[in-house]
Amino acid sequence: MASSMSPEDDVFDRLKRNVDPKVVQAREDAVRGRVRAQYDRAQRTLAKLIDENSTLPVSISEIRIEGARHTRKGFLEKVVAPALSSRREGSYTLASALEELHGRTNVLHQFGIFHPSISIYLDNTAFSTPTKTDLRALLTVSEMSRFMLKTGTDLGSAEGTGYINGTYRNVFGGAESLNASASVGTRTRSAFDANFQSPIAANPDIIAEAGAYASSRSHKHLASYEEALKGGRLGVKWRSGGDVHEAGFAGVWRQVTGLSEDASVSVRADAGDSVKNALNYTFIRDRRDNPLVPRSGYLYKHSSELAGWAGLGGDVAFARTEIEAQGAAMIPGTSMSVTAGLRGGLLYPLSLGLGDTKTGPKPSRINDRFQLGGPTDVRGFREHGLGGKDGEDSVGGDVYLAGGASILFPLPRLSADKPLRIQAFVNGGRLVGLQGIGGTEAGSGVNVGVANAVRMMTRQLPSIAVGVGVMYAHPVARFELNFCLPIVARQGEGARKGLQFGVGMNYL
């Protein structure tokens, strides 16, 4: 025993001796190098094998998923089972089988419940025949943490908020998620929101959603009131061919309250409670290379809301549609880009109720009308500065159209991939209210009102401003500092001559 101990002592002694760190480093590098070489060789062998056998007929008889502790078996089955040979027509080659398995793991990734590190391991099964290899696939996944709590602060062009946000992922093991958030801020006095989402039929492209919220917001930057909202929504969101569709129903109780001392009669007329029950649909096709500073591609978006129609109930009834289009292109042979955008909206009052309780179309309320103007839509005018004003209150309008074009070029001696640009723009817009709604003549009043509004918009010049400035695209928002000159303005509109600063995600 003693003799056998001595070499071990030697080993310890040797280890205890101070070793030159360079030597250790070199040794470790050598080991790492050998492992990497082995791995590379294995990869090359695998690639060669796959390459040589890409046309090899195979079948997949078993898919096993490991590491999905909180995810339902039935849910995973719906996602991966279509890859099984027994579930498909036609047969696999090795290449197409691998492609299919990669496709399935990509779907798994899209649910956002697994870390993006799913590995695939293939093995022969006992059912292999000399002419056909039968495979068993093992997918090793690792689930993301189910609870996430986030707090933070946001700063906008005129608003600061602090928030806390909690997410519970994969609630029932089918990639459902529950999200709750609370925030307080300067304009948003308080806001609570709870939202439940679930993919339908284990398809990450179709998501059902249910939510409830309560908020209290100050609108005093545009008109002398605050608004308290309590509402719920139910909806479906789906993606097809790169387009996003959203459809749903929303009910909300609005309370226009907290009026300023000097609130105008227009605001006082709309103070109090109203309930809006509405069906809504939104379509978004975004083919821009970058939504903040697009240099190619286009965006088309429209959203429609049908409130109080037929049996929907509530206190307001109208159809409200908004359309937005934007296109961008590089000027060939230069590093300059041109962006042009157009937005428009119409609020069309409808009759409320059914049968005996039916009442004719009523004029819109201040909290349903459109607002226009400001650094992110019509630059050179104050935020919500366009359209009619009652005293200091921007009352908004029922019909609007706004358009703009910008040319952006890199700063001298700065490369084009820096997020700084000089821009020159011209933009304009027009926001008008419908006239003669809710008068004694029922029904026809709305169409006449809309026709007159459209005539007003086409016969007169819109409010127009031009300017130059600097734009900086931060990953979360686009900052602009522009020198603006209003060319055409209406008397009461908040035309803003000189410097204007803007922060936003969605510019005209």
Added chain:
Amino acid sequence: MSSFRIPPALKAVFNSFPLLIIPDDPLPAGCPRPSPEAPALYVFTTPEDAARGNPSFNPSCLKWQTYLKFCGINYRIVPSNNHASPSRALPFLVTAGTVASTLPSNHLGKWARLNGNAPKEISAENPQVQAFLSLVNSQLRDAWLYALFLEPNNFYNLSSVHYRSTVASVVNIFLSHQMQSAATQELLQARPGGVISADDIYADAESAVSALSTVLGDDEWFFGGKEPGLFDATLFGYLHLILTLKWDEKEAGLVRAVKKHENLVGHEERIRMKMYPNAPKPSAWVWVEGS
């Protein structure tokens, strides 16, 4: 020593923008256009009653609605709610003219005396007037609040209908609870013991009504006035509504108390006939005393 001065020429160019100024568009149809002549009194009422100039269903609105008539002021009635008011409570008044000002109810008396022919009446500072005013504003008001907001059938048939602000029933249930707890809070304020007893409240109101009847006596108007004044308007705000509302038969203590006093019934009728000829008349129900 100004370090930098904008060249005058550049400043002139800058000042010339906007190059074209176009007159404003008319406001959307939902925005009221204040009348240049008539001030607007915002009260609790229905659009139909507002158009007919009928009395509001809220005593404090009806008081000012009536007093402005006594002062010979020509005004418009606008249906509204507490959220619209600068004092968070109706009524309030928006004066006529291009620079309209908004007056909460505690400024209305002074404004009416300045802008109308205020009736000659005994000073409101008079201790007797003060005493009877506090009878109206505490005993009678408490019974009114109890009868309308805490009696279940009256609340369901009258208040929850009058003060309904939306057609959505879920919201209305919530708002009804809010109204009832606000009324309870009001009643508890005057009752430090925290006990709200219907019998006590109605008994107090009954003796207040008796005292009012006694002080009116055979006079046409209160405190020997030659014409009706602010006190008459204040009491009319309650009497007219107490006499004309469709009370639930089991919860009609207040109307029974008032109907016992013919001179008070006559007081209500005199003002109603003169100021609100289209207003509803007291219901012709006859209660058999002691049954």
